[in-house]
Amino acid sequence: MKKTNPSFLNGIPELLVLRLLARREMYGYQIVEEIRTQTGESLSFGEGCIYPYLHYLEAEKQVSSQRREVAGRNRNYYKLTARGRKRLDELTSEWSRVTTGVALLMGVQHA
């Protein structure tokens, strides 16, 4: 069976994480909280599920991590790499293309 648009369906968590890390470096809990609050709680990562994802992105060299102590707490901070930034640009343009297409279709149906 032919696959549906896999990058569209699977790329959303990647897009969200890379977009957040493009603003500043963050640790896992912060990323989950930011996704929840900035999407008006309409999207949320399962707590803990973010780590496999971050490790995957790190293995793909899209993010890098560093363990640091901030305010008495040791945490792994993740930041975007040059490859991650490039991937973010690709995903952003793909997302724009898909949402524009969907918006056009929805507009036709509503008309």
Add this chain to the structure above:
Amino acid sequence: MLRTDFIEQLRRRLVELGCPLAPSRRLVQEVADHREDLKQAALSEGLSEVGAETRADVQLGDPLALAEQLLVALRRSSWWGRHCVIGFGVLPVLAVPVLWLALLLLQLSLEFTLGFGWDPKKLHAAAANPVVFRHLVIVIQCADSIAMALVTLLFCWLARRAAVSFKWMATASTICSLYALFVQAIIKPHSFEIGVSWSPHWIRAALPLLIAGAICFFRQRMMQRFQEKVAV
């Protein structure tokens, strides 16, 4: 903070699933940090210590399912984990003879450089002397077995590193074993050959399987010790 039921269950499940030690430690540490953040958030909302811990555990979900998700992601993060069939089923068929031959020739070159091994002149001279010839046979057989053992260890190490299931390690080891059964370095008076021999060499063929078995055995023991430690 780390010694909680949730974290111990997560750690135990990761070990059971064959997650290598270093990534396992990191995953457990990060989930423990996350749990502490969730707990602090709950405490700041006025919950009790016990209530905050319970809520953090509920938010994190089932530790066993989480361990499985973590392992799947770990496997997906490496080429060997994503392409088990190619990496441990197809590639060894092509790579084992090449790697074995390269390692064998490297060892023989080293031995030759050190003055203990084989070179054509020595081979002809040794053919007349049974003691020296026996010495050469032992050197070449050892080099041959070491080369095959190193190739097997390489695939076992790759399988462990990618955290794939034991069956893939066993598959690669079986391929090494089949090669060891028929492909070998043969030394005869006045001749040294590398190729296929139709008289199977059973002891040599057992070596890759013994290596895989030993790794599996030590892994089981490590898991057992870990479980005893947790039970105490």
